Amino acid sequence: MSKIEINHLSVDYTEKNHHFTALNDVTFSVENGEFVSVIGSSGCGKSTLLSILEGIKHPSEGSILIDGEPIKGTGNDRGVVFQNYSLFPWMTARKNVAFGVKQARPKLSKAERFRVADEFLDRVGLDAFKGKYPSQLSGGMQQRVAIARALAMDTDILLMDEPFGAIDAKNRTILQELLLKLWEGDGKTAKKTVLFVTHDIDEAILLSDRIVMMSASPGRVYKEIIVPFSRPRNRAELVQTPEYSAFRNRLLSLFYGDIGDKIGGDEVVL
Ligand SMILES: Nc1ncnc2c1ncn2[C@@H]1O[C@H](COP(=O)(O)OP(=O)(O)OP(=O)(O)O)[C@@H](O)[C@H]1O
Numbered sequence: 001m002s003k004i005e006i007n008h009l010s011v012d013y014t015e016k017n018h019h020f021t022a023l024n025d026v027t028f029s030v031e032n033g034e035f036v037s038v039i040g041s042s043g044c045g046k047s048t049l050l051s052i053l054e055g056i057k058h059p060s061e062g063s064i065l066i067d068g069e070p071i072k073g074t075g076n077d078r079g080v081v082f083q084n085y086s087l088f089p090w091m092t093a094r095k096n097v098a099f100g101v102k103q104a105r106p107k108l109s110k111a112e113r114f115r116v117a118d119e120f121l122d123r124v125g126l127d128a129f130k131g132k133y134p135s136q137l138s139g140g141m142q143q144r145v146a147i148a149r150a151l152a153m154d155t156d157i158l159l160m161d162e163p164f165g166a167i168d169a170k171n172r173t174i175l176q177e178l179l180l181k182l183w184e185g186d187g188k189t190a191k192k193t194v195l196f197v198t199h200d201i202d203e204a205i206l207l208s209d210r211i212v213m214m215s216a217s218p219g220r221v222y223k224e225i226i227v228p229f230s231r232p233r234n235r236a237e238l239v240q241t242p243e244y245s246a247f248r249n250r251l252l253s254l255f256y257g258d259i260g261d262k263i264g265g266d267e268v269v270l
Pocket of ligand 1 (some may be wrong): 013014015020022040041042043044045046047048049
């Protein structure tokens with residue numbers, strides 16, 4: 001049984017008698033411990049898909065099963081990280097993380113919640129900033145707090161919607177490495193299952209086991225592609241290899257047709 005099974009999912013929006021199909025017959029699965037990225041052009045329904053997985057939107061048709069059970073609203077089995085940090089501005093970094101832990105792991109004592117919050121803030125390199133409010137932190141630091149919170153909640157599944165989209169290139173690389181390190185874990189605990197939405201093709205390749213490419217109007221799965229590079233991946237070395245360039249060009253060609261080979265460049269945003 002797959003960890004997440006998305007079966008013939010369709011989502012229609014109706015606004016002022018205008019009927020719009022955002023997702024049409026989307027079917028794919030994510031295995032336990034797998035890191036899957038969803039890429040696709042703007043408006044192809046990536047965020048809509050994640051909202052349904054989060055349990056805050058409902059499909060018009062089809063279903064999503066987690067561990068074989070249909071989703072019934074939001075749940076403590078899923079942690080979410082969005083582009084806009086979504087921290088509570090009136091809570092310190094430490095309280096933001098501890099609050100998430102309280103929601104997801106209500107049996108922990110208060111002291112234990114703060115111990116877990118401290119541990120994860122240390123792991124994302126924010127030990128000196130635990131007492132700061134979001135407004136006192138940079139965008140990259142705020143996103144670290146959001147990641148620390150999601151990981152401290154210790155959910156089986158992480159749903160990430162362009163979590164590094166608003167972060168500059170250098171900090172994005174640091175956060176990507178950090179996410180992979182935390183996802184890979186220490187071998188003692190089970191890996192999280194991650195569904196990660198991005199516009200950045202290199203980010204998708206470097207992070208994922210598999211990439212689900214979507215097309216728009218209406219949003220549907222266009223291709224599912226296994227990323228053929230072994231882990232742990234050394235970014236600096238991997239991106240220099242002909243295999244990486246060939247794979248990247250293949251993705252671009254799939255996405256744009258035969259113009260993919262001609263785009264090249266350092267960073268491609270789909
Ligand atoms: N509440 C809504 N009412 C009507 N249409 C909506 C609503 N939410 C999303 N849509 C439409 O559904 C489509 C899919 O939107 P969605 O935000 O899921 O796309 P996306 O792939 O995440 O886009 P982006 O990459 O730009 O974030 C878009 O055309 C959007 O305009």
